[in-house]
Amino acid sequence: xxxxxxxxxxxxxxxxxxxxxxxxxxxxxxxxxxxxxxxxxxxxxxxxxxxxxxxxxxxxxxxxxxxxxxxxxxxxxxxxxxxxxxxxxxxxxxxxxxxxxxxxxxxxxxxxxxxxxxxxxxxxxxxxxxxxxxxxxxxxxxxxxxxxxxxxxxxxxxxxxxxxxxxxxxxxxxxxxxxxxxxxxxxxxxxxxxxxxx
Amino acid sequence: xxxxxxxxxxxxxxxxxxxxxxxxxxxxxxxxxxxxxxxxxxxxxxxxxxxxxxxxxxxxxxxxxxxxxxxxxxxx
Numbered sequence: 001x002x003x004x005x006x007x008x009x010x011x012x013x014x015x016x017x018x019x020x021x022x023x024x025x026x027x028x029x030x031x032x033x034x035x036x037x038x039x040x041x042x043x044x045x046x047x048x049x050x051x052x053x054x055x056x057x058x059x060x061x062x063x064x065x066x067x068x069x070x071x072x073x074x075x076x077x078x079x080x081x082x083x084x085x086x087x088x089x090x091x092x093x094x095x096x097x098x099x100x101x102x103x104x105x106x107x108x109x110x111x112x113x114x115x116x117x118x119x120x121x122x123x124x125x126x127x128x129x130x131x132x133x134x135x136x137x138x139x140x141x142x143x144x145x146x147x148x149x150x151x152x153x154x155x156x157x158x159x160x161x162x163x164x165x166x167x168x169x170x171x172x173x174x175x176x177x178x179x180x181x182x183x184x185x186x187x188x189x190x191x192x193x194x195x196x197x198x
Numbered sequence: 199x200x201x202x203x204x205x206x207x208x209x210x211x212x213x214x215x216x217x218x219x220x221x222x223x224x225x226x227x228x229x230x231x232x233x234x235x236x237x238x239x240x241x242x243x244x245x246x247x248x249x250x251x252x253x254x255x256x257x258x259x260x261x262x263x264x265x266x267x268x269x270x271x272x273x274x
Binding site: 022031039044047096104128132152175187 | 201203204206207209210211213214234235237241242244245246248249250252254255256257261262265266267268269270271272
């Protein structure tokens with residue numbers, strides 16, 4: 001979109017950006033937050049902030065790039081607000097105790113066994129995707145976003161960690177717990193499916 | 199021989215940095231003989247690829263329309 005740097009931008013311009021970029025900004029936010037309501041909130045905040053600061057937008061970047069910059073900072077704000085981190089370096093103890101004995105061997109009930117469900121044969125299959133989403137929804141916002149952003153791998157892990165002001169060891173702990181929690185959650189969903197076949 | 203707990207820890211570390219040669223060999227030797235951990239590794243990988251391949255979601259048109267209206271009406 002061409003921007004005439006000499007003309008004043010106003011409500012109509014920002015409103016037209018909603019039509020042009022609203023959907024992709026929403027998709028970007030949803031991918032990271034995985035909640036319709038929260039993704040709508042950050043996108044709305046992004047456009048309100050854009051409107052408020054539109055006079056400082058001089059067309060040095062494209063409106064799209066500028067909106068993405070605002071959106072990214074809104075996502076970080078959202079995750080920070082959603083949960084003040086209370087993770088100590090030892091907080092994975094409970095999970096470790098649940099999964100492993102004191103020698104570090106899997107406890108017999110916790111040991112992973114093969115997922116022999118037709119739904120999991122192909123991870124891109126929609127049934128499995130539904131389990132993934134419902135299990136992601138059960139994670140707290142910070143571990144959820146960290147896990148997703150680490151996996152999407154668009155931004156170096158080190159940068160994600162610094163943006164969220166998380167220490168390297170807490171980042172590792174959060175990621176590690178989230179991975180175990182996701183696997184356990186999926187396994188439980190599959191067990192339920194076995195009990196009550198459609 | 200490293201423990202199962204340590205093996206799963208190395209798998210997490212691998213997401214954040216490349217493992218050292220020693221770590222890599224320790225992990226490979228463990229998963230080669232431990233079926234629980236090699237199953238764990240496969241399951242974690244399938245979760246990762248499902249998260250990465252999540253199709254883009256589309257916002258409700260109601261949301262976009264309402265936001266457009268709100269922006270037009272909001273005073274600068």
